[in-house]
Amino acid sequence: MSLVSPDRELLPLGEPHRQTLPAPCGPRSEHLVARLRRRSHELGELPAADPGDDPLDGDDTALALHILYELHYSGFQEVDERWEWEPSLLAARRVLETELEGRLVDLVGPPPIGLDAAEVGAALDELATSGGGPSLSAWMADEGTLLHLREFAAHRSIYQLKEADPHTWGIPRLTGGPKAAMVEIQRGEYGDGDPAEVHSTLFAETMRHLGLDDRYGAYLDRVPGVTLTTGNLISLFGLHRRWRGALVGHLALFEMCSVAPMGRYRDAILRLGVDPRAAYFYEAHVVADAHHQVVGRDHMAVALARDEPLLGGEVVFGARALGAVERRFAEHLLGSWSRGASSLRRPLDIDLGDRSG
Ligand SMILES: [Fe+2]
Ligand SMILES: [Fe+2]
Structure with missing residues (x-):
């Protein structure tokens, strides 16, 4: 059975929608969510992850990195778009990225x-x-x-x-x-x-x-x-x-x-x-x-x-x-x-x- 039909009936698209900031789930996402609601400013040092929050896929660390990356996609309704290139935010992102890269190398070895x-x-x-x-x-x-x-x-x-x-x-x-x-x-x-x-x-x-x-x-x-x-x-x-x-x-x-x-x-x-x-x-x-x-x-x-x-x-x-x-x-x-x-x-x-x- 072919499901590919140019005549298929589409449901109407919903209203244009911009996401809102998620609820934090640990110190890192808490740090970001609290500050991103205000106009862009010096972000301050990102807290250490909770023990057991794996830099590869711990809920809090992964959510923090996801939030930072989303500023380059759709952003969030309540976030000033100037945050996207705020140097102190990019420095925090770099911390998370370095941790993630390290864990990827642990898992699959270096290139x-x-x-x-x-x-x-x-x-x-x-x-x-x-x-x-x-x-x-x-x-x-x-x-x-x-x-x-x-x-x-x-x-x-x-x-x-x-x-x-x-x-x-x-x-x-x-x-x-x-x-x-x-x-x-x-x-x-x-x-x-x-x-x-x-x-x-x-x-x-x-x-x-x-x-x-x-x-x-x-x-x-x-x-x-x-x-x-x-x-x-x-x-x-x-x-x-x-x-x-x-x-x-x-x-x-x-x-x-x-x-x-x-x-x-x-x-x-x-x-x-x-x-x-x-x-x-x-x-x-x-x-x-x-x-x-x-x-x-x-x-x-x-x-x-x-x-x-x-x-x-x-x-x-x-x-x-x-x-x-x-x-x-x-x-x-x-x-x-x-x-x-x-x-x-x-x-x-x-x-x-x-x-x-
Ligand atoms: Fe695809
Ligand atoms: Fe594809």
């Missing part, structure tokens, strides 16, 4: 040295086929309930309602073939010129059909640090020219690991009897990413390693980092659900009707 383009392609192929942990999509296709689908969409909304934006920072940092390849992928992510087909818009449509709030940032107070880090990672790579190789590796593996899982999420929606329009976002990726995975691997990542041989190791590092944070994300969700617990910091408070089990 390997001396890889040629063929070795970069082989490393990406291996990462794409080795699985790298429990398959969230396979579990969802076989066992997931409507509640699991909704929680999963709430987690992913943090990234997918701004889908593609963090990778777009890479375009001015590339040249020649890799730049053209990234633009080709991003053009697809942004709907090939059709606003109704922008992937973030399609995801909002999926959320509405799942009975979720599709406003940007609506679930920010509920998602844990392990979720925020999946997005923070791309902003880290995208906002630093020195990480442009890692950004390319991240995007290439992203596209190479999309088709089969997206098909499984589509299948889960159809199996559970949800309105099939909720599956359109996933079906659109099955179609688009069959092309994007080739462009991403061959014309962007391998081509970059050929054009700039010193970046080959970074490309692989970015892909490994993606695999590592996604593995922790999947383990968190599946671990929570296997205990019968919510995977969110605060469970969804929507009426699940009788289709949840």
Whole structure:
């Protein structure tokens, strides 16, 4: 059954919406939220993390970094836009980024040295086929309930309602073939010129059909640090020219690991009897990413390693980092659900009707 139809009926878009600051969940997010409500000024030193709040994906540290990165995207209703380039704020961001980079190296090792383009392609192929942990999509296709689908969409909304934006920072940092390849992928992510087909818009449509709030940032107070880090990672790579190789590796593996899982999420929606329009976002990726995975691997990542041989190791590092944070994300969700617990910091408070089990 093809869900891709230009005639499908769209739900009306909601009012234009700007997110508000989330509730703090520890000393670091508290420090930021209290100060960002005022006109931009000297931020002051960022407090140390609470013991046990892992710089990689602790709830408080990841939320603090997410808040700082959001100033480069939609911002927050109550935050003075001059904060975006306030030097003392950038200094605080640097502390968090240095901690995150250190933990990424702990997890996957430093960028390997001396890889040629063929070795970069082989490393990406291996990462794409080795699985790298429990398959969230396979579990969802076989066992997931409507509640699991909704929680999963709430987690992913943090990234997918701004889908593609963090990778777009890479375009001015590339040249020649890799730049053209990234633009080709991003053009697809942004709907090939059709606003109704922008992937973030399609995801909002999926959320509405799942009975979720599709406003940007609506679930920010509920998602844990392990979720925020999946997005923070791309902003880290995208906002630093020195990480442009890692950004390319991240995007290439992203596209190479999309088709089969997206098909499984589509299948889960159809199996559970949800309105099939909720599956359109996933079906659109099955179609688009069959092309994007080739462009991403061959014309962007391998081509970059050929054009700039010193970046080959970074490309692989970015892909490994993606695999590592996604593995922790999947383990968190599946671990929570296997205990019968919510995977969110605060469970969804929507009426699940009788289709949840
Ligand atoms: Fe997409
Ligand atoms: Fe794609």
